[in-house]
Amino acid sequence: GAVVSQHPSWVICKSGTSVKIECRSLDFQATTMFWYRQFPKQSLMLMATSNEGSKATYEQGVEKDKFLINHASLTLSTLTVTSAHPEDSSFYICSASLIRGRKTQYFGPGTRLLVL
Amino acid sequence: GENVEQHPSTLSVQEGDSAVIKCTYSDSASNYFPWYKQELGKGPQLIIDIRSNVGEKKDQRIAVTLNKTAKHFSLHITETQPEDSAVYFCAASIDSGGGADGLTFGKGTHLIIQP
Numbered sequence: 001g002a003v004v005s006q007h008p009s010w011v012i013c014k015s016g017t018s019v020k021i022e023c024r025s026l027d028f029q030a031t032t033m034f035w036y037r038q039f040p041k042q043s044l045m046l047m048a049t050s051n052e053g054s055k056a057t058y059e060q061g062v063e064k065d066k067f068l069i070n071h072a073s074l075t076l077s078t079l080t081v082t083s084a085h086p087e088d089s090s091f092y093i094c095s096a097s098l099i100r101g102r103k104t105q106y107f108g109p110g111t112r113l114l115v116l
Numbered sequence: 117g118e119n120v121e122q123h124p125s126t127l128s129v130q131e132g133d134s135a136v137i138k139c140t141y142s143d144s145a146s147n148y149f150p151w152y153k154q155e156l157g158k159g160p161q162l163i164i165d166i167r168s169n170v171g172e173k174k175d176q177r178i179a180v181t182l183n184k185t186a187k188h189f190s191l192h193i194t195e196t197q198p199e200d201s202a203v204y205f206c207a208a209s210i211d212s213g214g215g216a217d218g219l220t221f222g223k224g225t226h227l228i229i230q231p
Contacts, residue, residue: 006159034218043205044160046218059218093159095219104150105219107159 003027004096006108013084014116020080021111023094029074030096034105035067038091050077084115118143120208122222130230135196137225139206140188146208149182149189150219154203163204164191167211193227201229 003026013019023033032051036044048069050056056069066088068080077096081088091112095105119142129135141149147168152160166173166180166189173180177196182189193200203226207219 004159036218043221043223044219046220049218104162104165106162107152109159110157112157 002106004108010112025096032097033077118220120222128228135193137191141208148211
């Protein structure tokens with residue numbers, strides 16, 4: 001149980017284009033989903049917290065107009081990287097927290113983004 | 117905000133020996149401390165977690181200890197096996213019982229199990 005999927009697993013795009021990443025909780029409903037970013041050989045950094053039906057809360061230094069988050073249902077959150085640039089190339093990982101009980105976070109497999 | 121320090125950055129042990137990874141945190145309000153294992157190119161996998169109302173938790177070869185007064189917690193892996201080789205992250209957050217908080221991660225420990 002507690003499986004989180006992400007799509008796509010990797011994406012290559014040209015500079016200036018937008019990329020959408022989906023995060024789904026497959027076998028549970030998630031009150032809250034989180035988006036993290038991880039550069040090579042570094043730790044995960046929280047970008048934003050997403051609650052179903054409300055606006056996402058962004059961490060300091062994360063541009064909300066560049067990283068658009070939509071949490072349309074209790075099983076789906078999307079992250080759109082708008083007007084991507086090479087410095088946005090990274091490993092983007094989402095996590096989901098169970099709607100009931102303890103708020104353990106389960107992570108997706110990640111999406112590797114390469115902007116050329 | 118919370119700051120989590122993790123040591124060592126790299127740990128090499130002989131197969132069968134024990135491995136210990138230590139973390140400290142700064143925010144005394146933090147009450148939830150998970151440990152994740154991450155293999156190359158994959159997302160983190162929860163291996164064990166502990167909440168501040170207990171001092172120790174064990175699951176087969178893995179155990180975690182928490183010292184709230186000193187604000188540090190440790191991961192202990194006994195009888196290490198080659199498949200334990202990975203990067204391990206500690207994390208801390210506040211679980212208020214309402215909405216979940218995002219995790220603050222340590223920088224990770226690359227655990228290498230020597231055959």
